[in-house]
Amino acid sequence: MRTLLRLATAGSVDDGKSTLVGRLLYDSKSVLADQFDAVERVSRDRGLASADLALLTDGLRSEREQGITIDVAYRYFATAERSFILADCPGHVQYTRNTVTGASTADVVVLLVDVRHGIQEQTRRHLAVASLLRVPHVVVVVNKIDLVDFDEATYTRVSDEVLASARSLGLYDVATIPVSALAGDNVVERSDRTPWYDGPSLLTFLEQLSPAGSPHSEPLRLPVQLVIRPQQAAGDEFRDYRGYAGQITSGLVRVGDAVTVQPSGRSSTVTGIDFAGASLDEAFAPQSVTLRLADDIDISRGDLIVTSRSVPAVTQDIDGTIAWLADHTLVPGTKVLLKHGTKTVQAMVKAIGGKLDLEDARLLPAESLGLNDIGHVTLRLATPIPAEEYLHSRDTGAFLLIDGQDGGTLAAGMVGDALLDTVAEVGSAATPA
Amino acid sequence: MTLTDERRLTQLQWLESEAIHIIREVAAEFERPVLLFSGGKDSVVMLHLATKAFWPAPVPFPVMHVDTGHNFPEVLAFRDATVERLGLRLEVASVQDYIDDGRLRERSDGTRNQLQTQPLLDGITDNKFDAVFGGGRRDEEKARAKERVFSLRDEFGQWDPRNQRPELWNLYNGRHRPGEHVRVFPLSNWTELDVWQYIAAEDIALPELYYAHQREVFERDGMLISVSDVSQPREGETVEKRQVRYRTVGDASCTGAVESDATTVEAVIAEVAGTRLTERGATRADDRASEAAMEDRKKEGYF
Numbered sequence: 001m002r003t004l005l006r007l008a009t010a011g012s013v014d015d016g017k018s019t020l021v022g023r024l025l026y027d028s029k030s031v032l033a034d035q036f037d038a039v040e041r042v043s044r045d046r047g048l049a050s051a052d053l054a055l056l057t058d059g060l061r062s063e064r065e066q067g068i069t070i071d072v073a074y075r076y077f078a079t080a081e082r083s084f085i086l087a088d089c090p091g092h093v094q095y096t097r098n099t100v101t102g103a104s105t106a107d108v109v110v111l112l113v114d115v116r117h118g119i120q121e122q123t124r125r126h127l128a129v130a131s132l133l134r135v136p137h138v139v140v141v142v143n144k145i146d147l148v149d150f151d152e153a154t155y156t157r158v159s160d161e162v163l164a165s166a167r168s169l170g171l172y173d174v175a176t177i178p179v180s181a182l183a184g185d186n187v188v189e190r191s192d193r194t195p196w197y198d199g200p201s202l203l204t205f206l207e208q209l210s211p212a213g214s215p216h217s218e219p220l221r222l223p224v225q226l227v228i229r230p231q232q233a234a235g236d237e238f239r240d241y242r243g244y245a246g247q248i249t250s251g252l253v254r255v256g257d258a259v260t261v262q263p264s265g266r267s268s269t270v271t272g273i274d275f276a277g278a279s280l281d282e283a284f285a286p287q288s289v290t291l292r293l294a295d296d297i298d299i300s301r302g303d304l305i306v307t308s309r310s311v312p313a314v315t316q317d318i319d320g321t322i323a324w325l326a327d328h329t330l331v332p333g334t335k336v337l338l339k340h341g342t343k344t345v346q347a348m349v350k351a352i353g354g355k356l357d358l359e360d361a362r363l364l365p366a367e368s369l370g371l372n373d374i375g376h377v378t379l380r381l382a383t384p385i386p387a388e389e390y391l392h393s394r395d396t397g398a399f400l401l402i403d404g405q406d407g408g409t410l411a412a413g414m415v416g417d418a419l420l421d422t423v424a425e426v427g428s429a430a431t432p433a
Numbered sequence: 434m435t436l437t438d439e440r441r442l443t444q445l446q447w448l449e450s451e452a453i454h455i456i457r458e459v460a461a462e463f464e465r466p467v468l469l470f471s472g473g474k475d476s477v478v479m480l481h482l483a484t485k486a487f488w489p490a491p492v493p494f495p496v497m498h499v500d501t502g503h504n505f506p507e508v509l510a511f512r513d514a515t516v517e518r519l520g521l522r523l524e525v526a527s528v529q530d531y532i533d534d535g536r537l538r539e540r541s542d543g544t545r546n547q548l549q550t551q552p553l554l555d556g557i558t559d560n561k562f563d564a565v566f567g568g569g570r571r572d573e574e575k576a577r578a579k580e581r582v583f584s585l586r587d588e589f590g591q592w593d594p595r596n597q598r599p600e601l602w603n604l605y606n607g608r609h610r611p612g613e614h615v616r617v618f619p620l621s622n623w624t625e626l627d628v629w630q631y632i633a634a635e636d637i638a639l640p641e642l643y644y645a646h647q648r649e650v651f652e653r654d655g656m657l658i659s660v661s662d663v664s665q666p667r668e669g670e671t672v673e674k675r676q677v678r679y680r681t682v683g684d685a686s687c688t689g690a691v692e693s694d695a696t697t698v699e700a701v702i703a704e705v706a707g708t709r710l711t712e713r714g715a716t717r718a719d720d721r722a723s724e725a726a727m728e729d730r731k732k733e734g735y736f
């Protein structure tokens with residue numbers, strides 16, 4: 001069966017992300033004739049000798065005017081091995097929030113570095129974002145290798161530099177590939193202009209990546225989206241029907257399983273798993289299903305149904321790491337809304353415990369967080385939630401901070417401080433005694 | 434096969450599950466959602482997903498059709514039969530009414546896809562709809578490729594592509610100020626091929642014109658236009674009977690048919706898998722107007 005892989009690009013502005021995505025689509029024959037004609041026409045109008053493949057994803061008027069990517073473009077393609085959802089993200093610091101958007105659902109981040117310039121502040125920031133979000137895989141594309149005459153020594157110097165930076169942010173399993181996105185070397189086919197490189201092309205690498213972990217061995221978590229109670233509306237047969245609808249975020253549930261509902265802590269037994277008229281014996285992540293339970297306990301939207309064998313504790317106090325995505329500054333004492341699973345609660349920022357210094361990968365003391373800062377916060381919630389460490393659960397460990405007034409999304413939050421701990425550890429280990 | 438392999442969703446199941454999650458989020462978090470339903474294949478699939486999302490309860494929101502007045506009769510009949518079968522309330526926002534009372538003027542080329550924006554926005558405001566499900570897919574067009582699943586519209590219905598909300602994980606944020614609304618696209622990650630494979634897998638009924646049939650057509654702007662009340666051949670355009678089908682359904686006066694022998698869903702899947710043209714490129718004259726035609730329309734509040 002063909003598996004699905006979600007990929008996001010990252011890296012500093014102009015390092016060639018959109019060109020690479022365009023090349024990947026074009027060389028894998030995934031660009032349809034009218035799309036290519038349109039790109040060729042626009043390229044010709046601008047006096048370019050050949051089609052600018054970045055235009056396959058840079059589709060907004062202002063992106064084309066400025067020659068940069070502003071927001072994520074999603075493209076779809078498939079090979080015999082795999083289906084891909086490509087999110088081409090912007091490199092510009094001003095649009096970091098869009099890159100965080102693209103990376104949050106990715107199985108793999110493809111981080112580009114211009115071989116002539118090496119690592120930039122945005123390269124570090126995106127590495128930090130990938131590490132913070134626990135994106136399962138990161139691959140570094142050392143791009144524009146054509147501009148240094150396919151020189152191995154230059155490639156090695158840059159790739160070593162990026163790998164060192166990745167390690168300082170807790171990313172150890174990182175591959176690097178020498179590429180010319182413009183000319184296509186090592187994108188779909190291996191290039192004979194880099195005989196010293198014996199790894200796979202980028203596409204082969206992506207096709208061979210182990211698919212995102214199958215979280216069925218993890219304990220059951222199902223955030224309740226809504227309670228389905230047709231009453232009179234679906235005829236006599238369903239008059240007393242009561243089901244709890246939601247998408248399983250991790251684990252497996254079977255009829256007969258003992259479950260507990262958080263935050264109330266009440267327990268019951270699963271008597272039915274329904275999906276659109278079909279009764280299932282079992283269901284697993286990420287299926288959307290409806291559960292029926294033996295007891296008429298009080299359950300509503302926002303509750304979390306979990307296996308009784310592993311019940312997350314509820315808490316009103318959260319230590320977390322956030323990527324602050326709003327233009328204004330966050331200071332202690334700010335009131336926000338926190339969305340966790342299907343629950344939204346009031347929250348107060350009690351303290352800011354420091355922010356990540358990208359240059360040296362260190363935790364610096366901080367009294368406030370500004371746009372694009374990654375930092376540590378302590379939150380007090382009005383209502384307890386069953387929060388788990390993001391390190392162990394990318395679903396029940398994630399939260400949003402939302403502006404209660406205009407509804408804007410302020411921050412991506414992760415329960416716990418694994419990244420900042422890593423940084424502190426690596427940092428102190430690197431300091432000579 | 435190991436156990437974990439068996440417990441892996443197929444691509445279609447994954448897309449279905451994601452869409453149902455999105456639809457349920459909207460039903461739970463908004464006061465007055467509505468689903469845009471034209472009888473076209475994407476809206477049919479979206480409505481099918483909604484019936485699955487709430488089973489055994491009925492779909493808990495009405496549907497709305499922005500009627501250009503330039504319809505394919507079989508699509509309108511299909512729309513009405515579907516609404517009737519599912520016991521839904523149908524709101525119709527009629528472009529013809531706007532033209533009749535002078536709020537809109539007929540365009541010089543006589544086509545009406547562009548004229549849908551105002552009736553759509555008024556229909557949203559008048560009914561106080563705060564969430565509007567659209568069947569748009571990111572693979573359709575380059576401006577659509579940029580849009581969030583939950584896409585905020587200001588009080589004028591405008592989309593600001595330069596300033597979209599971050600959208601993180603599957604934690605959708607539908608908060609908005611009074612007067613604003615949110616467009617929601619449950620099929621964002623579906624391709625045309627996914628839609629057809631799903632139609633086959635679920636045995637979903639569609640208007641007959643999606644399958645190959647004999648039809649009187651003439652060629653205009655490189656497209657095959659059906660002869661009808663709203664689309665008569667001009668001088669020099671000759672009418673022929675050809676074996677065609679439709680890949681999209683819109684204003685009948687400017688939506689092109691494609692030549693096809695695909696009379697079954699399996700044959701359509703094979704055809705779509707081998708196509709060299711995008712569905713809009715092959716069938717929509719209005720999208721060819723300019724490079725950024727779709728983006729400009731979307732900024733004003735179009736679907």
Ligand SMILES: Nc1nc2c(ncn2[C@@H]2O[C@H](COP(=O)(O)OP(=O)(O)OP(=O)(O)O)[C@@H](O)[C@H]2O)c(=O)[nH]1
Nearest residue numbers: 013014015016017018019068069091144180181182
């Ligand atoms: N010589 C050479 N030029 C390249 C290569 N890849 C990209 N470029 C050029 O670098 C410039 C920037 O490329 P883009 O693909 O737009 O860069 P980007 O990383 O998507 O930029 P943002 O999205 O705005 O951050 C363009 O002029 C490309 O043609 C390459 O491998 N070799």
Ligand SMILES: [Mg+2]
Nearest residue numbers: 017018068069
């Ligand atoms: Mg770009």
